[in-house]
Amino acid sequence: MLQTRTEISTLLDSRRAGYSLPAEFYARQDIFEADMDVFFRRHWICVGLECDVPEPGDAQVIDVGQTSVILLRDDDNEIQVVHNVCRHRGSRLLDAGSTVISKLVCPYHQWTYELTGELIHAPHMGSDFDRSCHNLKPVHFKSIGGLIYVCLSDNPPADVQRLADTMEERLAPYDIGNAKVAYQSEVIERGNWKLTIENNRECYHCSANHPELCVSFIDLDFGFDPASLSEEDRAEAEEHQALYEERTRIWEEEGHKSAVVEGVVNCTTNFRTQRLIIAGAGESQTPDATAASNKLLGSMTRKDLGDTHLWGHNCWHHFMGDHAVISIIIPLSPDTTMVRTKWIVHKDAVEGVDYDIEKLTSVWVATTEQDAELVARAHSGVLDPAYEPGPYSRFTEQQLDNFATWYVDQMRENGY
């Protein structure tokens, strides 16, 4: 007879260190709902950029599960994030996408709010109606170096401060808050969000699957088993290791923070940053590893400062001299995940003059498509009754083990 559904806490107990998660974590609707509650409501998540709304009145709708928020810039040039839910009968105020507004007017019955969320007009509600009790609900948010993080719960985790302290300094030269979104893509991966993240946390799969990325990206940076390599490859790997240490030392001496800072286990806010060497021409993640944009980002004056890499539990970003690539994931269902990618250039860079859009975007467009295929393949397999958690490589997949450990810990912390 069919087993009754195993309790989530029993499944959490059953997770074996060094092994991938039990299948239920990728499949079950109730666990998906728990994930959305824990990791996308109670944790800080990256949802966009200050430069998504560059001018007063600019607004962008961002959906996370059934929650819809409006990222906007008010008349005082301040960023605001409010819930996209009219306080009358709940109607959506704005449609998906970007728009420009002077007030937030609900199309249903014309309840009208200031860009700060203040309710200023509600016809037919009677003279005793207290508008001040019906302002739009605000959302906790934080701009970290121009990246917008939100927390949808009332008790945002405090340890986001370490992320802020680390990244404010590292991101300052790129001035992402005043940059320009040159291109944006959305890919729906047919897999659970944790498989999307796991796929992102190793480069074990890169050499065989990402020919375009591997021109500029060095999979060795993410670990290798010396015994797996030919003598020649091992020598190359050791040479790269030495070069990486040397460069990191020099960059740090020059005042460019480069060393790894991470909070991946024993913390609430999950992140990892590190300055990586760009291979080949050494400038940028483009087909030939040279810069795609002539105008460098922010106050950057050099193209040879590598790739400031930042991971979160719902994002991965690369900041280079000439451009940045911002990737944000939003789970849609247990088996689909949206990956939204933004390519960022200097705000004055002009397409066709300062940068070629194809050169700028092609590496990560290809890589994202390839990853979507891998995630779909993994998702289909882990749902197969024949799947059982498999062993992680301690050389190349340590960060997956850390992620699984952190996942289980955070579920526990939140009462599961």
Place this chain on the structure above:
Amino acid sequence: MLQTRTEISTLLDSRRAGYSLPAEFYARQDIFEADMDVFFRRHWICVGLECDVPEPGDAQVIDVGQTSVILLRDDDNEIQVVHNVCRHRGSRLLDAGSTVISKLVCPYHQWTYELTGELIHAPHMGSDFDRSCHNLKPVHFKSIGGLIYVCLSDNPPADVQRLADTMEERLAPYDIGNAKVAYQSEVIERGNWKLTIENNRECYHCSANHPELCVSFIDLDFGFDPASLSEEDRAEAEEHQALYEERTRIWEEEGHKSAVVEGVVNCTTNFRTQRLIIAGAGESQTPDATAASNKLLGSMTRKDLGDTHLWGHNCWHHFMGDHAVISIIIPLSPDTTMVRTKWIVHKDAVEGVDYDIEKLTSVWVATTEQDAELVARAHSGVLDPAYEPGPYSRFTEQQLDNFATWYVDQMRENGY
């Protein structure tokens, strides 16, 4: 940790008078199933018209949830409503839509029924087979002024009699049973059926959303807060109020029942009727408020008798001198609702001669599309975790408060 699912009865308790319903009532599958059971199986619902099947042998399939019934006219010119389920192995007898038949023959194994539902042929069942135990199952139905109401349960509510007594007289002059369906549309609204009904029970949203309808329709009839109006608008509103009372008095004196009759709370069968003034040219809900059809309905001789309006919990109808608009809703899922609209003219009215189809239909085609948009917007918002029940205007949304009260009462009555 995620809350366990709240009991429906607890949610019913939590409904606050004067406020919209808790989100769960618009979202949950189990509540949708309860709604279908209570409001679409145990209550009388409007499903069509006698003139949908004008001739003997005419048959029309009507689906309500997983129930499919056949509305037909038998050889004695009598209306019949039977279940569209063969008594052999359950096969559907007829496909969706309209057809003409002499017998009901199941395509699977040729079991054959009279149009009364009597089984007259069942091959290979043996000589001891008792056909009389296998007639098609009949459905409780009632024609009220040509409108077909059915109740899918075995114990139809008795208070439908008040609806019948009220409407038989009011609808008689329109002779809807012998009219013609000039046009029919089906729109799938992306929202819960209760949002569709709530949207229909107020005209607070009309002025900003229904420019076409507002030529002939007067939103003031559905309430207003004098304090919300400019001095000019208030004067106009008071003038209209006086005109409405005067016209109602005159119509009543002339023998045209006009005053409000309603059963909206403290009753099982929910309805409201009222004769409304048509604005502008005053004749009909058309782009210029003049009649669309030269042949008036039934025994009508005047175009200036306004709009006999009738609401039920799954329908809204407008009966005017020249035509009627019949709207019926069938919930399809917690988040989709089908709105079927029929435009009715005199049975001898000829398209292109007596009426122009575009003039006849354009106002409600546009209005229905606009309402579908509003309902989708409201549905998306009420599912947002940031939604909380909002305040109804006591001036313009009293009927929504009544509907919510009636909804909760009826759920209670049925054991929830």
Place this chain on the structure above:
Amino acid sequence: MLQTRTEISTLLDSRRAGYSLPAEFYARQDIFEADMDVFFRRHWICVGLECDVPEPGDAQVIDVGQTSVILLRDDDNEIQVVHNVCRHRGSRLLDAGSTVISKLVCPYHQWTYELTGELIHAPHMGSDFDRSCHNLKPVHFKSIGGLIYVCLSDNPPADVQRLADTMEERLAPYDIGNAKVAYQSEVIERGNWKLTIENNRECYHCSANHPELCVSFIDLDFGFDPASLSEEDRAEAEEHQALYEERTRIWEEEGHKSAVVEGVVNCTTNFRTQRLIIAGAGESQTPDATAASNKLLGSMTRKDLGDTHLWGHNCWHHFMGDHAVISIIIPLSPDTTMVRTKWIVHKDAVEGVDYDIEKLTSVWVATTEQDAELVARAHSGVLDPAYEPGPYSRFTEQQLDNFATWYVDQMRENGY
């Protein structure tokens, strides 16, 4: 108030002999999952043919629910069936469909397996990694006369031996293992798999629904009520009955096993075989009942040996002198079922020379489409609350009664 969900065991108890199953068995998700567990995991199911993978390195992916298996032919020309799940992180090894391979290489991280399933390469896993613990998981399978049966559980039912003993001899002359798949179709029926099987187990519906099939197929073979027939038809039926007995006697005397052998109740493995007369020209299930292929199957030398018919609980097959038709069903959801049909000819038969593909396939292409329509119609009806289990004809639907009895028994055997 809505009933709570009835226990499956209570529903099993409620099944009435001689009547179709209660609606829940065709509708409920939990019962679908139980069906998949009992009938598609714990029972032997037919999934393909040896000649689906004729050469070493040929591989074909076959999905059954969330299970994906690879049917392949290894370097020693042996058939292998392994799970399509990498032992690393569960990725699918092969995509749906057919391919040719020398090793099984996981595209994710290049774990590499021999065609026997042995893991021979797993980079970066460290020198202490034991590859022998991570071979691909094998699947229990059995070739019966070239038909591949698998059992996805660890305890395959032993009574498959009776099927094997019966069919090995009967199928030998057709040499299906060395034949050729000339054409394959997949049709998604919008109905529960049990309705697909029920539809296949009677020919009560044939005369009115399958004009193409009825040229060569004789519905009388599947029972009739003499009292239902005209005097003329009854005489014809009796004449056919006598002819069938005479032919069976002659065929058996000539050494061609023809009599019915069945295990349809009181057994685990459900099957029925019988040699049937082909009507009209008597050779094959084609539009004119003459052979479609000039090259006969295997060692067949005669076209007049009728149709060796074989039923299983997930398949039905017809073996004729010139070709065979193999039909396999895979349930996809409670309300959809995939029917995969393969048309088999001699391996050296050349399309356009030895056979015309249209003549070969048209009868069962048409019949399968017609059956899909009937199953959809039945499925929609049994889900109607007005459905109640209906009476089977003891003349024409005895095999449906047997199937329902076997279904209930097997559910019981498996703890429901």
